[in-house]
Amino acid sequence: MDQRFGLNAHVTLPGPLVLDSGAMLAPVEIAYETYGTLNADASNAILICHALTGDQHVASPHPRTGKPGWWARMVGAGLPIDPARHFIVCANVLGSCMGSSGPASTNPETGTPYGMAFPVITIRDMVRTQAMLLDHLGVKRLEAVVGGSMGGMQALSWAATYPARVAACVVIAATARHSAQNIAFHEVGRQAVMADPNWRDGDYYDADPPAAGLAVARMAAHITYLSEAGLTAKFGRKLQDRGAKTFGFDADFQVESYLRHQGLSFTDRFDANAYLYITRAMDYFDLAEEHGGMLAHAFRGTSTRFCVVSFDTDWLYPTRESRTIVQALNAAGAPASFVELSSPFGHDAFLLESPELRRIVDGFLRAGA
Amino acid sequence: MDQRFGLNAHVTLPGPLVLDSGAMLAPVEIAYETYGTLNADASNAILICHALTGDQHVASPHPRTGKPGWWARMVGAGLPIDPARHFIVCANVLGSCMGSSGPASTNPETGTPYGMAFPVITIRDMVRTQAMLLDHLGVKRLEAVVGGSMGGMQALSWAATYPARVAACVVIAATARHSAQNIAFHEVGRQAVMADPNWRDGDYYDADPPAAGLAVARMAAHITYLSEAGLTAKFGRKLQDRGAKTFGFDADFQVESYLRHQGLSFTDRFDANAYLYITRAMDYFDLAEEHGGMLAHAFRGTSTRFCVVSFDTDWLYPTRESRTIVQALNAAGAPASFVELSSPFGHDAFLLESPELRRIVDGFLRAGA
Structure with missing residues (x-):
């Protein structure tokens, strides 16, 4: 061992x-x-x-x-x-x-x-x-x-x-x-998963998983794990490498890119249904x-x-x-x-x-x- | 007049x-x-x-x-x-x-x-x-x-x-x-809209709109409009009318039902693309x-x-x-x-x-x- x-x-x-x-x-x-x-x-x-x-x-x-x-x-x-x-x-x-x-x-x-x-x-x-x-x-x-x-x-x-x-x-x-706010944030995440058509009432294990919905859920939750001051210290309004606003909907701000990465990488390691069940358990606590x-x-x-x-x-x-x-x-x-x-x-x-x-x-x- | x-x-x-x-x-x-x-x-x-x-x-x-x-x-x-x-x-x-x-x-x-x-x-x-x-x-x-x-x-x-x-x-x-946190919450909302397959890169005006994604965006944003204390005073952990946990994924807590309603009713009166553009303008401010x-x-x-x-x-x-x-x-x-x-x-x-x-x-x- x-x-x-x-x-x-x-x-x-x-x-x-x-x-x-x-x-x-x-x-x-x-x-x-x-x-x-x-x-x-x-x-x-x-x-x-x-x-x-x-x-x-x-x-x-x-x-x-x-x-x-x-x-x-x-x-x-x-x-x-x-x-x-x-x-x-x-x-x-x-x-x-x-x-x-x-x-x-x-x-x-x-x-x-x-x-x-x-x-x-x-x-x-x-x-x-x-x-x-x-x-x-x-x-x-x-x-x-x-x-x-x-x-x-x-x-x-x-x-x-x-x-x-x-x-x-x-x-x-x-x-x-x-708390009510804790439950509210979890409910947003669950609704994001369930709104993904790939969720299929949880029956997706032989198909594409609801990764997009789970990524959104993770992004919302991730904000709650960080402090406002911490986010400001780490990212503030800093722009991505290109250094200028694109006047588009790409991730212009570093905090956007960071959050998107957090959401996407989470879907590689976690099951969307498990996310539903565990957040429910926490809300019931x-x-x-x-x-x-x-x-x-x-x-x-x-x-x-x-x-x-x-x-x-x-x-x-x-x-x-x-x-x-x-x-x-x-x-x-x-x-x-x-x-x-x-x-x-x-x-x-x-x-x-x-x-x-x-x-x-x-x-x-x-x-x- | x-x-x-x-x-x-x-x-x-x-x-x-x-x-x-x-x-x-x-x-x-x-x-x-x-x-x-x-x-x-x-x-x-x-x-x-x-x-x-x-x-x-x-x-x-x-x-x-x-x-x-x-x-x-x-x-x-x-x-x-x-x-x-x-x-x-x-x-x-x-x-x-x-x-x-x-x-x-x-x-x-x-x-x-x-x-x-x-x-x-x-x-x-x-x-x-x-x-x-x-x-x-x-x-x-x-x-x-x-x-x-x-x-x-x-x-x-x-x-x-x-x-x-x-x-x-x-x-x-x-x-x-x-702030970075303001941008982060808006980015969650935008990603929720864009993750909805009905969004179709914004070209949905002759089809079903991305209502599910927009509802999730509104739910996340709505939490930020209320105080934790206000949510607790209004809802706390109060359960829906049936008064008992269902051990399921329906809206057991009043705060869940309230948020779902906020999300759904918003989609009747607002355009998802407009939500993307206006949140972007705010983030750029x-x-x-x-x-x-x-x-x-x-x-x-x-x-x-x-x-x-x-x-x-x-x-x-x-x-x-x-x-x-x-x-x-x-x-x-x-x-x-x-x-x-x-x-x-x-x-x-x-x-x-x-x-x-x-x-x-x-x-x-x-x-x-």
């Missing part, structure tokens, strides 16, 4: 997994990576939860793009999450398209891809799937569950759903519920609602330690959302630390170089060891 | 109009409305400039939707802009689709609609067209030019382009240049760039009085953009008043009920009379 790149693995669990919708899913496919070795008392496992368009390749090159793992700044030798000390698990979420069960998977009832016959899932269903994987791997209790953005929602859902299985929980640039409308009740009696981090320019999940989480944790008497970090990069800051974030996660994890 | 509803009018001017691109447009069609009567010395004219998807029906019912004029709260008997005192002119902007020359107009060279053969225009080109109209109407100098959002950009451009023709300039919820990179130079030696108004929850053209304008006016020695109004409604606040805005505009206009 090559520890530099993690161990690619895949497991088919018989299930059935009972979903929040009431539907049952069987079998349950889980694609995941592990780094490091589970110790004798199985106490050094860290589960990393990925974001909307993330994957299990947290610190290994992406198989299609060849790019470094999405959190190679956080996971690796000498880093806060270190294969030398931790048994690191990162699984592709339920509903996604990198090997775990999702709309592109084969429906055992028909022998063809599920498409829109795949059941609508929730963040908690993703967490349940991860719990099944940990059972399979012999991990009863996590040293920590760690995630940013949708990964942070999963981390919160882990702490609320399986409090006895989570010693520590790191929630970065996340929220305890999707409201941890308070699952606990009688009181977020603090989600954490009643917990012994989990929490670390909550926000970024000051994140307008997708602004600091006030993290404060809401921390207030609920305080109300529940849970040990919680909270830091707002300064960054020009908006929501995407959690994926970028941040010595402060590394120090915070490192210190928090070591404090529990 | 029915003063309640304004006088619908249309004029075909021979042109040619020389555009910023260098192209020439002839003839130039202008659809406009007037309210009130031009006084003997032609000194009581007020030009109102409309926003991206606005029109000349500033205080008269929209011919297609039947809805009241878009600024009936500001224009009318006993209101700040009053047909009893003012000769009010509002023209459909160049590039639009309500009767003025735009991509849906007939190209005299071919006898068919221009489509993408229509020249790319700028905010200043819109202003030049309005100046031609005022010449036609016998208005040498405006008592005031007034506009919100893109209308405010035109008002600024008026003051910079024809300083001798503008006694007073009211700029509401606007900006002196489109950078008043400083037109004056050697110094915004203050746009107003050097002006005798125009200025009134600048922003709204505290407007994140499309936030208050700092208005401050930039006011600082430039101050640097140019122009008389300028500036107010930031508080509103929960974001950018759209300038169109909504606001006694403060009415008082400010009324007081400012009367001070010059």
